[in-house]
Amino acid sequence: MAVNLSGAVTNKINHLQNEKIVIETKNLNFYYTPEKAALKNINIQIPEKKVTAFIGPSGCGKSTLLRTFNRMNDLILGTSLNGEVLIDGNNIFHPEVHLEDLRKKVGMVFQKSNPFPMSIKENVIFGPQVNGESKQSVLDGILESALVQADLWREVKDRLNESALDLSGGQQQRLCIARALANKPDIILMDEPASALDPISTGKIEETIEELRNNYTVVIVTHNMQQAARVSDYTAFMMMGELIEFNDTNTLFTTPNKPLTEEYITGRFG
């Protein structure tokens, strides 16, 4: 059933033909345990400088897929993978790829905000520092621009040396976005960035994403369909480890091709 559903999904997206593709997976299969595939034969093309959302019920593999893009799944023992993930046309699982360079290029924001137990400033410049930048003037410039882009500069500019743990939950999450931006990545992966936040904080995060779309490729996982509809240009619907449908957001939410997609977005399951 799975194979015939996901047959040639990508070919049907007419809009993508005008886009430059940054991330592309080819026949990607992923296993947490050898017996059961968490991702089954995923083929997806993610366009540059657009917001792409992954939606789907819990356990459908959307986070797993996201985490293959910066190889975070490598940290989990016993996982295996086949197929290809190309970023800018290069297979990121090629043995010569430097993991650190990949992760610098592909930033990530996690579901639960994870500021380090350091000052706000140290948090933001952590990435540039570990990647070899030590000039104070450069770091200060990065600090300000990253915080401005994450819409946090106004709130924290007077207490950059205070502990990041004293910020509110929403501020902490925007700090994590700033921290990812400080590395000047091309791609930002967001794994349900607003799921632990109140509506106001969520709104602010969405505004931030809105501003990021001009300069970055954003891939966001969410189980809030309204959010996907609000912030994304393209939406992929996944289920049981398969990519069911991938289309521009308007089309997917108004005239889905697949009955499963329609059932999901109208709330009949999930």
Place this chain on the structure above:
Amino acid sequence: MRQPIKNYFKKGDPYILLTTLGLILSLGMVAWLILIILVKGLGIFWPSDLVKLDLKNDKVYMGELWNSTFEKTGDGSGKFKKVAKTQLKIGNRDVYGFDFTWVEDSLIRNKNYPEYATVFERVEYGNLYGFIKSVNIIDNKIESDNDTIFYKCRNTLSYANELKDTSDYLNTEYNDLLAPLNDIQRKISLLKMNEGYLSTKDKRKLEDLQYEEKKVKEEIEPKEILLNEKLNKNRNKLAKLYLLVETADGQQIKLPFENIVKFYQPNRMNVFEKGLQYIGSLWEFVSGDPRESNTEGGVFPAIFGTVMMVILMSIFVVPFGVLAAIYLNEYAKQGPLTRIIRLSVNNLAGVPSIVYGIFGLGFFIYVLGSSIDQFLFADKLPEPTMGTGGILWASLTLALLTLPVVVVATEEGILAVPRANKEGALALGSTKWQMIRRIVLPNAMPGILTGLILAISRGAGEVAPLMITGVVKLAPNLPFDTSFPFFHFDRKFMHLGFHIYDVGFQSPNVEAAIPMVYSTALLLIVVVVLLNLLAIYLRTRLKNKYKSASF
């Protein structure tokens, strides 16, 4: 009727009661222990009154009341009666041969507290109790009323102390003067030991040395004579300062001022004066050198040795323990092998400490120390420099002993670091080592310090492994002084724990040493608590800095 009882057990009331009793019992025992040590350890420094007892058998004793008891005695007919007895510290070991005596209370005819009874703390032979008869200051015998003579004594004592300081100073000067000559002579005697087998080169060396010896001798001689003269003059002066003391039973004792540490007349001191005296004695105990095979005087070298050893141990054990824990948790592939290693590390904590001591002796001293001697101190062989017990080897042995504690505590600290933080750091492009250094280590620091606290508690109180790796009864020098290179890791050292054992069980004069055992035990507890407080303070500061993320 049965239902309430069943409910009673179901609710667990009796078990709650048991837990409470258990807690009270443990706390009570700890409190009791501390109370005994506090009372016995601190009480000894109080200048107690001197009592003079006239006995019915015409004996007279004077001294400090020490103890009293009832003794059951039988006369052979099967009847027993209780006899009250009092123990008196009568001092004057050189006169009576013993410091303590028991007196049957029924024999006491008269008991009084003579106003001018004097306690002399002496460098040798313990305390002297008696009355000052006369003061002799350089052929000048002074007899006067009690008050005048007391002050005369006080002044003479400080004069004698000045003379002693001069003597010490002259002695060091003398030793420094002779040091180069001694060095040459030692080299000559080494060469002479195998005189028949010397190579021509060595023979030439011997001749050179002998020539040099002659030259240095000539050079030094006039200065040596001068110094000797000065020393003799000083010594003669000191010898002419002495007291005549009459004991309670009328014997006259000649007491050189050189031999007096301090003296006082407790029976006419008020509480305030006694308090000052008490503080002085306490300070002397903490800061002074031991006398009379450790049963008197201070324990400063032991405090110093204990603290320095614990600090050295911490310096060794923390880096090793932390590195081992990091490797086990972050780098090693988790599997049966790491499980076995972890289990073994945990079991190491249960190995008896004497086993570590023997390992320290066999490996550190005989293998490492001897090799170092062969490479670096070959000219001093066969006398070992590093190939014998010393503070370095003792600290290393204790570091080994406390390693498991630090490893386990650090592992717990590392496990408590949120996975989200580690992933966050890696997602920013940091390498694994950068992640460990900047995220894991700072967050695990409270755990590491907990390990350090446990290590200090365990290490500071260990005695057995130290006895064979470098602790001695009496060390001539501290392991740290002003002569280059300041830290002398090869030196043997004193330790409070060993001091307790030595004074309490190895000393020739056990009864006189008992108070010292309590005071030293108290001091050891205080030192351990202070070291722990230091580590706890550090941990609290770090915990405030790295309090866990929550909202």
